[in-house]
Amino acid sequence: MTGLYIVMYHYVRPIADSKYPGIKGLELTLFEKQIQFFNDNFSVVTMEQVVDAACRGIELPENALLLTFDDGYIDHYQYVFPILQKYSMQGSFFVPSAVVKYGKVLDVNKIHFILACSKIEELMPKVMSMLNEYRDSGYNIESNKVLFDNLAVANRWDCKEVIFVKRLLQGYLEEDVRNEMVSRLFEDIVGESEKEFSEKLYLNKEQITEMKNAGMYFGLHGEEHYWLNKLPIEKMMKDIDNSMAFFDEILDKDNLVINYPYGGYNNAVLDYAKKIGCKLGLGVEPGVANVKIGNAYALPRFDTNDFPPKSDRYMEYSNDNKLN
Numbered sequence: 001m002t003g004l005y006i007v008m009y010h011y012v013r014p015i016a017d018s019k020y021p022g023i024k025g026l027e028l029t030l031f032e033k034q035i036q037f038f039n040d041n042f043s044v045v046t047m048e049q050v051v052d053a054a055c056r057g058i059e060l061p062e063n064a065l066l067l068t069f070d071d072g073y074i075d076h077y078q079y080v081f082p083i084l085q086k087y088s089m090q091g092s093f094f095v096p097s098a099v100v101k102y103g104k105v106l107d108v109n110k111i112h113f114i115l116a117c118s119k120i121e122e123l124m125p126k127v128m129s130m131l132n133e134y135r136d137s138g139y140n141i142e143s144n145k146v147l148f149d150n151l152a153v154a155n156r157w158d159c160k161e162v163i164f165v166k167r168l169l170q171g172y173l174e175e176d177v178r179n180e181m182v183s184r185l186f187e188d189i190v191g192e193s194e195k196e197f198s199e200k201l202y203l204n205k206e207q208i209t210e211m212k213n214a215g216m217y218f219g220l221h222g223e224e225h226y227w228l229n230k231l232p233i234e235k236m237m238k239d240i241d242n243s244m245a246f247f248d249e250i251l252d253k254d255n256l257v258i259n260y261p262y263g264g265y266n267n268a269v270l271d272y273a274k275k276i277g278c279k280l281g282l283g284v285e286p287g288v289a290n291v292k293i294g295n296a297y298a299l300p301r302f303d304t305n306d307f308p309p310k311s312d313r314y315m316e317y318s319n320d321n322k323l324n
């Protein structure tokens, strides 16, 4: 078998000295240390090599490792790209097309900055009173206690209150209510204009083209960054089609890869990914990917925090892991 460590990154920036020191991401100095560690201990491979392994059975080198960067942050151009070039490594980038197409900020990112700019003890009462308000004005929303009991479960990175806010606002409530709640909280707590914030947060098409021309890989991450497995099938297909169409010149159709937002996939999503010609699909469960023919549409990925200098957690997963 061909084992592969896939590493997932989101924000990579100088965080401590920034305007948003509370944002959850990787400090730039630690990123370069991590890249140095990979350079010393792993063989960083290209996405094209992984597709070859999955489609043609071509073996990957020992300790193969793939670098993936989600969500189209400008960090990936400003900070990541120069470091990858310095080490002659390829990064694979997955940009939800809506962030480049429209000058808006995805709800998932607004939620990150709402959380970064407020104490959770202060945010919780605001969220709870908004829920009461929408419930009183006729929306069918369960009681705050039932919502909290159902949604508040701590995970590897966040306490239960943070998970509650994320799950509630990223998908649990009806779309119109949660969009409105997120916008109100963003305005109240972050207080920046959405258009200017969007320009400072995301890659633009020129930057993407420059990175692509320098050998970086770009794949699919949907249009609106939906949980694809929770959408009606038509809407799921449309979301993927829109992102394909928008990045037509950037995507490599012979080596097409889909990265499911939030790791959300089901059989319908997998079938559609195969139908449109995807060769691989990436999830978010940690584990060593077993890349072989017929087993490439739900590859596990480690988080950057699973590797030095943050931790040694990747070592808890053996090369024989069959999670995928």
Ligand SMILES: [Zn+2]
Pocket (backbone or CB within 6 Å): 070, 071, 221, 225, 261, 262
């Ligand atoms: Zn994403």
